[in-house]
Amino acid sequence: KKVMQLGELVEATDLVGMGLQPGRLQANFRLPPDLFFWPSEGAKLKSHYRYPRGEWLDTRRSRLDLTVNGQYIRSLPIKTQNLFSSLAAEKGITSAQSTAVTTLPAYTLFGQNELGFNYDLQVADPGQCVGRLPNNVLTSIEPNSTVDFRSAHHAARMPNLALFTGGGFPFTRMPDLADTAVLVGENITAGEVEAFLQLMGQFGNSTGVPTTRLTVMRSVQPSRMADKDILVIGRSDLANHQALFEKSPVRIRERRLEVTHLTPLERFFGWFTPGGRHEADEATLAVSSASGFEGVTSFASPFTKDRHVVAVLSSQTSTLPQMTSLLPTADAKAQIRGDLVIRNGDEFKAFQVKPTKWRGDLPWWLAIGYWFSQRPVVMALAALLASIIVGFPLYYALKAHGRRRLTGKKDA
Incomplete structure (x- = not known):
């Protein structure tokens, strides 16, 4: 849906908190990772929130803090008392409701999200005897509050490994991974199996659906890989498959993994792409100076248009589970982007080696406008x-x- 009510995302009772300050309420929801919001800054949250009224409440110091995935967004006001409030209080009405519209920045939204509301209610007289909240204070976020995604398009510049770590895209485009082919080594090891199961668990956690319809292969089969996004898991030697890694940023040469040389045309257009040319040179230096390779790369599928390959590779398959377990962490999400990521301990170094292309449904005029804006x-x-x-x-x-x-x- 383009507009979702919070009551549809979680049970209405989860949006109601009752008791003494502080009162934290939250709503969890999932999104497609390929939402593109430009030129708008993000989704629009229309909050209907209810809070107590009374002379004991300091409305100027009280507030409702809004967070998305642990990041502070803004504070919503607790409105001051007026003539209507006094009349309502005389009739026994002890609560008030306000409405506020907030932009949820696109960079704070992932495949799985937590929307947090934290009431900070302050008493009007902070004296020793009367400086506490009354009993049974009721605060709530109304279930008819909405999140509006009408300004978003299903489109993304690909390849982009930030979408892979943020929500398993492009594989989670189909929640059960029906359009996914997984390539593993012929002599699969325990580390490869563990890494595979970890990734499947992460994908299922992002979509809420078991990953039961994917196709697992031990060799490159172009006919069966057609019309599918391809996930490669295993030793870096898998990059030996020239047919599959034809468009990859890295490939095997003389038994050593190296960054693919850019064509003169790619280098020319790199001058018009932010970071396009110098990042390829930096990636070459980073890969050539390492004793082995452990990282993730992504590139266009050589078998089908508008399909992509993500390869999770390591010179030692025993380290694959450690790397895949780090991918969904907040620190990794902040570091990972582009089409090539190299792991060094708990840190990831990201590069954009190859040119990117749009994948999805984006109006041509919007694509041109975004191109010029960058x-x-x-x-x-x-x-x-x-x-x-x-x-x-x-x-x-x-x-x-x-x-x-x-x-x-x-x-x-």
């Missing part, structure tokens, strides 16, 4: 060129018009 120099040059194209003909037309006026000739 390249201010190109935008400035385009504006200069447009002014020249429009300005010169207009200049000569006005100049000719002036000459005709001076010679007394009328315009045709």
Whole structure:
């Protein structure tokens, strides 16, 4: 749904807290990781929240704090008392309701999310005898509060490993992984099996659906891999499959993994892509200086258009479970992006080696606008060129018009 009510995401009773301060309420919900919000900043949360009223409450210091996945977003106000509040209090009404609209930034949203509300209620008189909240204080977030995703599109620049760690994309596009093929080594080890099971558990946790319809293979089979996203798990030697790793940022050469050399055309367009050219050089240095390889890479599938490959590789398969267990952590999500990630202990170094392309349903005019927004120099040059194209003909037309006026000739 483009607009979701919080009451549809969780049980209504989970949104009601009763008792002494502090009162923390939360709603958990899942999202497709490929939501693209530009030019809007994110989803719109319309909160209907209820809180107590009374002379004992200091409305100027009291507030409702809003968080998404542990990140503070903003504080919603507890409105001051007015004439209507006094009349309501006389009739025995002891609660008030307010409404606020908040933007949930796109960078705070992942495949699985926790929306947190924390009431901070302060008493009006902080004296020793009366400085405590009354008993049975009721606070709530109304179930008809909504999260609006109508400004989002299902589109993403791929490859992008941030979407893989954030929600298992592109594999979780189908919750049961029906469009996923998994390639493992012919002589699979215990480490590969453990890493595979960990990833399946993470995918299922992101979607809420068991990963029961994926296809597992021990060799590259283009006919069976067609129309599927491909997950590779195992030793870095699997990059020997030239047909599969044709478009990969890394490949095996003389029994050693190295970064693929960019073509002259890719290097040329790298000048117009932020970080496109120098990151390829940095990735080459990082891979060549390491004694082995442990990391993740992603690239376009050579068998089907608009499908992708994610390869989780390590020179020692015994370290694969350690790496896959780190992928969904908050620290890893903050570090991982691009199409090549190299692990060093608990840290990940990310690179964007190859050019990216849109995957999903994005209007062409929005794609062009986003392209220019990421390249201010190109935008400035385009504006200069447009002014020249429009300005010169207009200049000569006005100049000719002036000459005709001076010679007394009328315009045709």
